[in-house]
Amino acid sequence: MRWNLKSKPKKEKVLKLQSELQVDELIATLLLQRGVENYDQAKTFFRPSLDDLHNPYLMKDMDKAVARIESAIANEENILVFGDYDVDGTTAVSLVSSYLKSYYPNVATYIPDRYDEGYGISYKGIDFAEDNEFTLIIALDCGIKSIDHVAYANAKNIDFIICDHHRPSDELPNAVAVLDPKREDCYYPYDELCGCGVGFKLVQALAEHRGQTIEDLVLYLDLVATAIAADIVPITGENRILAKFGLEVINSNPRPGIKALIQNVKKKILTITDVVFIIAPRINAAGRIKHGNEAVALLTEYDLDQAEQFASEIEQHNTDRKGLDKQITVEALAQIETNNEKENFTTVLYKENWHKGVIGIVASRLTETYYRPTIVFTKSGDKLAASARSVKDFDVYNALEACAEHLEQFGGHMYAAGMTLKEENYLVFKDAFENEVKNTISPELLIPEIAVDTEINFSDINPRFIRLLSQFEPFGPGNMTPTFLAKNIKDTGYAKTLGKDEEHLKLFVKQNNSEGFAAIAFNHGVNLEMVTNHKPFESLFCIDENEFNGKVTVQLRIKDIKN
Structure with missing residues (x-):
């Protein structure tokens, strides 16, 4: 994973916002990163109002x-x-x-x-x-x-x-x-x-x-x-x-x-x-x-x-969907291996009996696995239909536009699109799409990135900070859940793997003499050795609140670990 630490806002802006809002430096920094620069903008951010919706006749x-x-x-x-x-x-x-x-x-x-x-x-x-x-x-x-x-x-x-x-x-x-x-x-x-x-x-x-x-x-x-x-x-x-x-x-x-x-x-x-x-x-x-x-x-x-x-009835459809999704993903991964296409800049796959209803989900799964622009085709009538998914900061719609001569129709967004083509055009489109992406994508975009909001010390994670952080919701694109970097943290000796295949990692971590926090690292079971025996490490994480039996506790959701 690439750790991309966001640039710090100018110090004078941070101090000004701190003074206006009476908040600490971390909260002011997070707000400025989201385009909130003064009291009025902060009020709109923290207290959205239906009165702020635009006139529809515009x-x-x-x-x-x-x-x-x-x-x-x-x-x-x-x-x-x-x-x-x-x-x-x-x-x-x-x-x-x-x-x-x-x-x-x-x-x-x-x-x-x-x-x-x-x-x-x-x-x-x-x-x-x-x-x-x-x-x-x-x-x-x-x-x-x-x-x-x-x-x-x-x-x-x-x-x-x-x-x-x-x-x-x-x-x-x-x-x-x-x-x-x-x-x-x-x-x-x-x-x-x-x-x-x-x-x-x-x-x-x-x-x-x-x-x-x-x-x-x-x-x-x-x-x-x-x-x-x-x-x-x-x-x-x-x-x-x-x-x-x-x-x-x-x-x-x-x-x-x-x-x-x-x-x-x-x-x-x-x-x-x-x-x-x-x-x-x-x-x-x-x-x-x-x-x-x-x-x-x-x-x-x-x-x-x-x-x-x-x-x-819909719950049953969802259960059926999960089974199909899992089966087709396994087949798709096998096809990548068989075709020896692991080093490509794109993933473009086709099988005529793949269920049209789940190829978009499968494309997302494959993008997570190989992290490159992905298109999954299936037979639809006398044509092939496909769903495309992209990686962060690469516009798959533009790439399809460059290959439009081979397509019957297409539409969508920067990160997701759909298309149809004639079966005889599949291979020529596949080559054209691979070449287009190869010639236009920056190599670093093929390495998954974690955007890091700011460095934090465990001593900063107090009830007031967590209360203010919760008011940043709802989270999503353009206002993602903040990701923090903490250095020199250690597990206190409780680290263990979880899950059927021991794929997850559960820890209790401290930094210097600070209060400790429970932590969960999904799909990081392989890193158990890295954190045992009180070895210091760096971590990227989000801060969650867990409610169990009426008691609310803070848990760190670890996204990546490095020595």
């Missing part, structure tokens, strides 16, 4: 979108809310459809079948709209590149409103409104919203038009927070506000569907991390194994007994 085409929806309602048109089958898409569809249904009945939802229709707006979905007399489709978390699909719908007198957050091409679809803060001509103040976030801004604009306030929309924020967590968007700006208040809803009064998913979780307070690892995989499992419609049914159900039945 988004390009928002006025057109609201006018078209209100026109549809006035003329009693049928409205189809269409979205992708992942967490971001299904939460967005659940949010917008349930809001519209709260005052207008002629609303239905449509999630494309991952295997039959693939990602994004589908011709089959448009035909469904025509057959059932829908004259307006609101597309969420997809559609920004669906130029031909929208033209097809227009020819059938079906209008589109696109709500997306993916990068547009030079040409936009000929829709009534295209809401996407990443549009070049959109000057909305925050462009890191997820698809559900863009859907929420549409709902916010509709609510404002109808004389409602932001308080009327708080009940929908559990959906938005779930999408923010699952889509790994920055927890900054509006996302931070939406995530904070959404977590409060999840922890106090979640909708029946989310309540059913978390009712067996023992933790009293769920964090963004819990949403990522507990709620999101289960919602995703519906679209991966069966159909995304099941996720929407769960998230829009108001009867708890029925929601629990839906949740039980």
Whole structure:
């Protein structure tokens, strides 16, 4: 692992912020690293407010979108809310459809079948709209590149409103409104919203038009927070506000569907991390194994007994997903060995019977193992479909753009993307992608990096420091859980390995004569020898609070160890 210690803020800035906030140097340093430089910014950071959300009408085409929806309602048109089958898409569809249904009945939802229709707006979905007399489709978390699909719908007198957050091409679809803060001509103040976030801004604009306030929309924020967590968007700006208040809803009064998913979780307070690892995989499992419609049914159900039945079915899908994920990962690792591709700059694999629903997870697993841009293909109809994952600071979307001549279609973000191609183009694409990455990636990006916020002494870890640190939440990209460096620490003689294969390490560590702390080092069982017999070592760690039998204790979550 590369240890990358962040540069220290200027001393005068640290002293000024310390004085303004009456905090210690460590807290001031952590705040400055997050762009918080004065009292007002600190107040916004520590006390996010729904009043700080931007006016939704600042988004390009928002006025057109609201006018078209209100026109549809006035003329009693049928409205189809269409979205992708992942967490971001299904939460967005659940949010917008349930809001519209709260005052207008002629609303239905449509999630494309991952295997039959693939990602994004589908011709089959448009035909469904025509057959059932829908004259307006609101597309969420997809559609920004669906130029031909929208033209097809227009020819059938079906209008589109696109709500997306993916990068547009030079040409936009000929829709009534295209809401996407990443549009070049959109000057909305925050462009890191997820698809559900863009859907929420549409709902916010509709609510404002109808004389409602932001308080009327708080009940929908559990959906938005779930999408923010699952889509790994920055927890900054509006996302931070939406995530904070959404977590409060999840922890106090979640909708029946989310309540059913978390009712067996023992933790009293769920964090963004819990949403990522507990709620999101289960919602995703519906679209991966069966159909995304099941996720929407769960998230829009108001009867708890029925929601629990839906949740039980989705739990089984998640169990099935885990088995497939594990099996395919083993096969993929074997293929890398067989093909002797361990020294490549990329991992590009294909097997025709790999389950399309889990190739994205497998790509993530392989990226963790070999730490390089990774694409996993499977057969999808008469084409190959794939999911791509990248390493920190390398833009896989740009790399795919450079290889676009070999692809049928692609879309996504810097770190994750999807694509399709003709089977005969697979090998030429594989070579082109390998060469593109080889020629553009910096060698150090192929070594996993741990960003280190600052050095710390154990004597600094006191109750006030931990209390202030907890107020930095919710954590996520752009505001990651702080990682600290401590030197000259020693295990007090209690170090031992844990886990079925003794892969983890449990310690009790001290630094000089300071108070000691329990510590856990996942996947560091091999380093037992390094820390035994009171040998001094350096460590990178996060500070966690553990609750057991009503007692809260501090635990260091060790990320790496060096002599």
